[in-house]
Amino acid sequence: xxxxxxxxxxxxxxxxxxxxxxxxxxxxxxxxxxxxxxxxxxxxxxxxxxxxxxxxxxxxxxxxxxxxxxxxxxxxxxxxxxxxxxxxxxxxxxxxxxxxxxxxxxxxxxxxxxxxxxxxxxxxxxxxxxxxxxxxxxxxxxxxxxxxxxxxxxxxxxxxxxxxxxxxxxxxxxxxxxxxxxxxxxxxxxxxxxxxxxxxxxxxxxxxxxxxxxxxxxxxxxxxxxxxxxxxxxxxxxxxxxxxxxxxxxxxxxxxxxxxxxxxxxxxxxxxxxxxxxxxxxxxxxxxxxxxxxxxxxxxxxxxxxxxxxxxxxxxx
Amino acid sequence: xxxxxxxxxxxxxxxxxxxxxxxxxxxxxxxxxxxxxxxxxxxxxxxxxxxxxxxxxxxxxxxxxxxxxxxxxxxxxxxxxxxxxxxxxxxxxxxxxxxxxxxxxxxxxxxxxxxxxxxxxxxxxxxxxxxxxxxxxxxxxxxxxxxxxxxxxxxxxxxxxxxxxxxxxxxxxxxxxxxxxxxxxxxxxxxxxxxxxxxxxxxxxxxxxxxxxxxxxxxxxxxxxxxxxxxxxxxxxxxxxxxxxxxxxxxxxxxxxxxxxxxxxxxxxxxxxxxxxxxxxxxxxxxxxxxxxxxxxxxxxxxxxxxxxxxxxxxxxxxxxxxxxxxxxxxxxxxxxxxxxxxxxxxxxxxxxxxxxxxxxxxxxxxxxxxxxxxxxxxxxxxxxxxxxxxxxxxxxxxxxxxxxxxxxxxxxxxxxxxxxxxxxxxxxxxxxxxxxxxxxxxxx
Numbered sequence: 001x002x003x004x005x006x007x008x009x010x011x012x013x014x015x016x017x018x019x020x021x022x023x024x025x026x027x028x029x030x031x032x033x034x035x036x037x038x039x040x041x042x043x044x045x046x047x048x049x050x051x052x053x054x055x056x057x058x059x060x061x062x063x064x065x066x067x068x069x070x071x072x073x074x075x076x077x078x079x080x081x082x083x084x085x086x087x088x089x090x091x092x093x094x095x096x097x098x099x100x101x102x103x104x105x106x107x108x109x110x111x112x113x114x115x116x117x118x119x120x121x122x123x124x125x126x127x128x129x130x131x132x133x134x135x136x137x138x139x140x141x142x143x144x145x146x147x148x149x150x151x152x153x154x155x156x157x158x159x160x161x162x163x164x165x166x167x168x169x170x171x172x173x174x175x176x177x178x179x180x181x182x183x184x185x186x187x188x189x190x191x192x193x194x195x196x197x198x199x200x201x202x203x204x205x206x207x208x209x210x211x212x213x214x215x216x217x218x219x220x221x222x223x224x225x226x227x228x229x230x231x232x233x234x235x236x237x238x239x240x241x242x243x244x245x246x247x248x249x250x251x252x253x254x255x256x257x258x259x260x261x262x263x264x265x266x267x268x269x270x271x272x273x274x275x276x277x278x279x280x281x282x283x284x285x286x287x288x289x290x291x292x293x294x295x296x297x298x299x300x301x302x303x304x305x306x307x308x309x310x311x312x313x314x315x316x317x
Numbered sequence: 318x319x320x321x322x323x324x325x326x327x328x329x330x331x332x333x334x335x336x337x338x339x340x341x342x343x344x345x346x347x348x349x350x351x352x353x354x355x356x357x358x359x360x361x362x363x364x365x366x367x368x369x370x371x372x373x374x375x376x377x378x379x380x381x382x383x384x385x386x387x388x389x390x391x392x393x394x395x396x397x398x399x400x401x402x403x404x405x406x407x408x409x410x411x412x413x414x415x416x417x418x419x420x421x422x423x424x425x426x427x428x429x430x431x432x433x434x435x436x437x438x439x440x441x442x443x444x445x446x447x448x449x450x451x452x453x454x455x456x457x458x459x460x461x462x463x464x465x466x467x468x469x470x471x472x473x474x475x476x477x478x479x480x481x482x483x484x485x486x487x488x489x490x491x492x493x494x495x496x497x498x499x500x501x502x503x504x505x506x507x508x509x510x511x512x513x514x515x516x517x518x519x520x521x522x523x524x525x526x527x528x529x530x531x532x533x534x535x536x537x538x539x540x541x542x543x544x545x546x547x548x549x550x551x552x553x554x555x556x557x558x559x560x561x562x563x564x565x566x567x568x569x570x571x572x573x574x575x576x577x578x579x580x581x582x583x584x585x586x587x588x589x590x591x592x593x594x595x596x597x598x599x600x601x602x603x604x605x606x607x608x609x610x611x612x613x614x615x616x617x618x619x620x621x622x623x624x625x626x627x628x629x630x631x632x633x634x635x636x637x638x639x640x641x642x643x644x645x646x647x648x649x650x651x652x653x654x655x656x657x658x659x660x661x662x663x664x665x666x667x668x669x670x671x672x673x674x675x676x677x678x679x680x681x682x683x684x685x686x687x688x689x690x691x692x693x694x695x696x697x698x699x700x701x702x703x704x705x706x707x708x709x710x711x712x713x714x715x716x717x718x719x720x721x722x723x724x725x726x727x728x729x730x731x732x733x734x735x736x737x738x739x740x741x742x743x744x745x746x747x748x749x750x751x752x753x754x755x756x757x758x759x760x761x762x
Contacts (some may be wrong), residue, residue, distance in 0.1 A: 064417040065718065144586075151587055153523060154596040173582045175738055220633060247577060260584070265734035279409045281722045303464075 019030055053295070058287035077289040086265065094248060094269040094297070097183060102246035104187025105194050106239055112191075113198035130200070132192035143257035146185035147172075150258070152228075178259050178267035185254045194239055201235030220248070237309040244301045246295070248272075270294045325440070345613070362652040363394045364422035364644070367411065371401045372671070378672025383437070385668075386659045393652045404430060404638065405532060409641070413439070420645070422653040422734065425638035428712040429532055431469040434641065434722060441642045445475040446654040455658055463678045466711070467639040469663055478658055479605065479637035479675040482705045483538050484698070485624060486610055491619035495519050495598075502621045505568040506570060509599070509624050513579035525580045526588040527571060528602040529735070531728045534634055535601060537713055538623060541632040550761035555614040555716050557756070559727065560742075560749040567626070569741040572734045582735040603636050604702030605672025611698070620698040622705055633705060634712040637675060641747035663688050676702055678750040715752060717759035723752040 026122055060078070063071040081087055109131075116127050136144060149157050152169040158169060171181040205228065213227045227238065229236070248271040261268035268276070270290060278287030366383070370376045378397065382722050383397045400407035404427030415438060426434055434440065447456045454465060457474070466477040483552045489499035494514045503509045513524035526533045537547050537558075545564035549556045558564070574580035581588055581597055592600040593613050600622065625631045639658050644650040654712055659665055666677050667688045676683070683689045683703060714723075715723035730748030734741040 065437065066412050091481065147586055148590060151591060151594075151596070152583060153591055167577075170736075171583060173732065173736060174585070175736060208444070256588075262729065263736050264729045264738060279413065280405070281719070281725075282412055283595075283722075290665050 003042045027234065056291050056295075059284055060292050061070040062285045062288075064284040065282040066284055068262070073285060081289050081293070089265070090268065090270055090273055091297075093179060093267075094271070094294075095202070096179060097251055097269050098301075100180070100183040101243050102240070103248075104183065105190050106243045108187070109195035110198045110236065110239065112195050113202050113279060117197060117202050124199075128196065131195045134189050135192035137189070140257065142189045143254045146181075146254070147258055148183055157227045172267075173258050173263050175263055175266040177262060182251060182254050182258055185258065186251050189254075190250055194243065197239055198235065201232050205231050212216055212285050225226040234309070237305060241302060241305045241309070244299055244305070248298075257304050269306070270297070327527070332476060335448075335472070335746050338418070350556055361392050362648050362655065363396065363522050364649050364652050366395055367396045367400050367421040367424040368408055369400055369425055370639075371399065373612070374606065375669070375673040375675075381668055382660055385665065386581065386656055389659070390655065393655065395656055403427070403530075403532070408433070409663065422644040422649050422666050423640055423642055423657060426475060426641045427532070428466060428535075428635055429714045429724075431467070431716050432716060433473060435469040435474055436632070436718075438643070439645075440474060441644070442473050443467065443476045443640075443642070445491065446642060446657075447738055450654050452652055455661075458661075459678055460680065463716055465639075466635055475639035475641035476661060477637065477678045478640045478660065479669075479673070480678055480709075481603045481605040481675050482633045482637035482702060483535055483601055483623050483636070484605075484620050484621045484701050485599050485622065486597060486606045486618060486698070488592070488614075489619045491516065491520065491522070491616070492599040492761050497620060499617065502619070505627060506624045506626055510574070510579065512598070513574065513577075517578055522544040522595075523579055523591075523597040524575060524599060525585075526592055526597045527580060527620060528585050528588065528589055528600075529583065529652045530585050530723060531729050531732070533724055533731070534603075534636055534709055534712065536727065536731050537634045538632070539567040539571060541634070541710065542562040542623065542629065543626045544629055547609065548715070548761060553718050553760055555759050555761045556754055557715070557723070557727075557749045557752040560745040565742050565745055568731060568734050568745060572737065573739050575735045576737055582732075589615070603674070604676065604698070604705075606698075607698050607702070608672055614746050618698075620701045622701060623708075628649065631708045632710050633707070633708050635709045636712065655752045667692075670699075674702065676706060683758045715759075716761060717756050717757050719755035720759075722728065725757045726755070 003231065020263045021135060040194075057260060059070075061073060063077075076292050093204065112127075112131065116124050117128070124251045137145075149155055152158060152168065152170040152173075155171075158167060159172070161167060169177060170179050209227060209231065210223075213223055218227060248269050251273060252275070255267060257271050259267040261272050271294060275293060277283045277286075326694045345532065354440075366698055368375075368379055370379045378748075379397055383395050387395060390471070398421065400410050402409075404425070407424060408426070408430050411420065411424055444453070444456060447453050456473070459477070461478070464473060466480065467473055467475050484501075487499075487502055492499045492512070494500060495512065497503070497512055497515070503512050511524050515716050516524045527539070540559050540563065542549060543563045544569060545561045546745065549558040569611055571580065575582040581591060583591070585602070586595070587605075588600065589602070591597045593610070595616060607620075622632055623631050628694055642650055642653045644653050644659070660669070661678070663682045663685065666679060666682045670677050670683070670689055671673065671692060677689060683693055693703065717723075726748045730744040732742040733739050738744075739747075
């Protein structure tokens with residue numbers, strides 16, 4: 001048994017009896033044990049995330065059709081991409097998808113969660129169920145449902161709009177509406193999940209600062225801007241970040257089923273273009289170069305958001 | 318020299334017909350693979366068969382045929398795997414699986430992609446398999462014109478299995494309501510235009526939906542039926558020629574019909590939904606949808622031929638697929654060929670044709686009263702497809718490594734024309750220029 005006393009620096013207490021020195025192997029174990037604990041995570045991340053990332057970067061310097069020999073091109077894929085007149089519209093459409101996702105999968109669920117907080121507990125359950133239902137429907141089935149909703153003749157959406165004298169919109173095959181239609185179908189699917197996260201954030205807000213603010217006369221916009229939003233900052237930042245990072249991947253299935261990127265590439269984006277280049281046209285190098293650009297773009301957003309998150313988290317400390 | 322070695326048990330298992338073929342092939346050394354000792358063992362051989370048949374598009378027929386084969390061949394396990402997005406999707410997955418070193422043993426390859434497969438993929442030609450395992454006799458069951466559908470660059474890549482052509486399904490109730498005799502439906506574009514005007518006026522609905530997919534199948538049918546050509550193979554290089562006056566006129570007719578509300582500018586799934594919902598009176602698509610449309614239509618469904626441009630000869634691309642063997646292992650190659658022979662047997666073809674709407678690659682099956690004879694007589698839709706076989710031409714693919722991208726350019730141009738984003742002439746001319754850059758220096762298959 002080892003007897004020790006308090007830890008006062010002025011009164012260092014030494015063990016009354018000396019414990020035997022730990023064996024070398026035990027000390028080694030203690031040194032390396034933390035690394036062993038993280039090893040499974042490091043290996044998993046390395047094999048499934050970082051190694052493929054390195055490979056994508058490497059492949060972007062080659063010409064390869066998946067089965068033939070790889071031909072080294074240097075930076076040729078990037079040079080061609082920079083000169084490609086389709087790159088501008090592709091980036092613009094990608095940003096548009098992200099922007100629409102922020103509206104449909106960030107602002108809307110946060111707004112709905114805020115409104116839901118105003119109703120009774122029983123009503124909250126009803127709203128939760130209604131809004132979360134699309135999240136449990138498979139993305140493919142959801143996209144097929146929207147395919148029917150968007151039917152230009154006899155489709156429910158156009159039938160509804162015809163009541164207001166609006167008619168004949170070919171949602172999926174008109175260059176002006178295809179991107180919006182895909183984005184709407186995507187947001188419908190992912191709105192419920194984000195709504196639940198936002199609702200959880202609102203539910204966990206501390207009541208004391210809110211009460212204090214109200215006593216001090218804060219109401220409406222000032223209560224929201226100065227008290228609620230800062231308190232909710234971690235939740236909002238998480239939602240915002242995941243919405244941006246998932247905006248393009250979430251559109252893949254809807255695009256594949258509803259428009260295949262058309263008409264005339266009007267509903268495509270950088271992520272779908274990567275798939276088309278690499279797995280439809282088997283130009284893996286070109287697709288990888290686009291993937292690297294996508295990675296940098298989303299990485300930039302992530303860094304920006306992390307910085308904002310750090311700044312806003314000050315409120316919560 | 319690649320030799321053929323097989324034990325007595327193999328030979329019994331694979332039939333007396335194979336005995337001579339194995340011996341002959343072994344002597345001549347023609348086949349590039351050998352039936353190795355694996356066949357001599359009683360081990361189960363597992364093979365994978367990739368197809369595009371959904372539950373509503375021949376899937377049940379695939380399952381029935383596979384189950385029947387397994388009942389007869391308990392030592393060969395066949396895993397049938399559906400691949401999404403038709404032949405394009407199957408090709409994408411095939412290339413990926415080849416890259417991973419795990420290809421299927423048999424795959425349905427659309428006629429459109431034969432040249433691509435021949436150029437890029439490792440496969441075993443059907444004639445080699447037939448010589449090694451069938452005495453070179455099995456292929457003789459098929460007419461030369463059918464076998465040619467499975468060839469690219471003079472090589473018999475596989476055995477044509479599904480043969481289709483585009484026919485015009487129509488809602489007889491809608492036609493009758495418009496005062497058009499359903500027994501005497503329109504057969505030319507002019508007649509369909511006249512019918513469209515009547516139906517639009519009376520019922521406020523569209524009349525003709527032409528299948529729109531990224532494989533350009535119906536686009537080719539329209540252009541070539543008006544006397545145009547997809548590709549010119551003169552000289553040493555292939556040139557896109559779909560932007561000829563005939564080609565522009567054909568696609569422009571389609572675009573004008575969309576603009577006037579006589580046709581629908583939607584992708585195939587939505588077009589089929591609209592047809593089944595009675596929102597459009599006719600649907601020009603593959604005869605292979607016969608079974609599913611008959612099952613799901615709640616109206617009097619009939620079919621007629623692909624519309625002609627006046628008195629011009631109708632020229633239709635052959636749709637469907639070829640069964641190609643991608644096995645790397647000799648025992649699997651033998652098992653795959655045995656399964657293909659079973660799929661192409663008169664009984665299995667009867668199940669296949671009844672369950673889809675495809676035309677039998679063996680005409681004798683369609684004529685035999687004990688097989689499909691009575692079925693064809695009682696099923697006028699199937700008879701329409703068979704009657705059109707004389708008008709069938711090869712389904713054109715753009716050659717070279719950029720061929721798939723070239724096909725996408727034509728599809729995008731068609732959508733631009735149909736959507737009115739640019740005139741048909743501008744859209745097709747621009748696409749032809751882009752495609753000719755993509756296929757520069759390539760020769761026709």
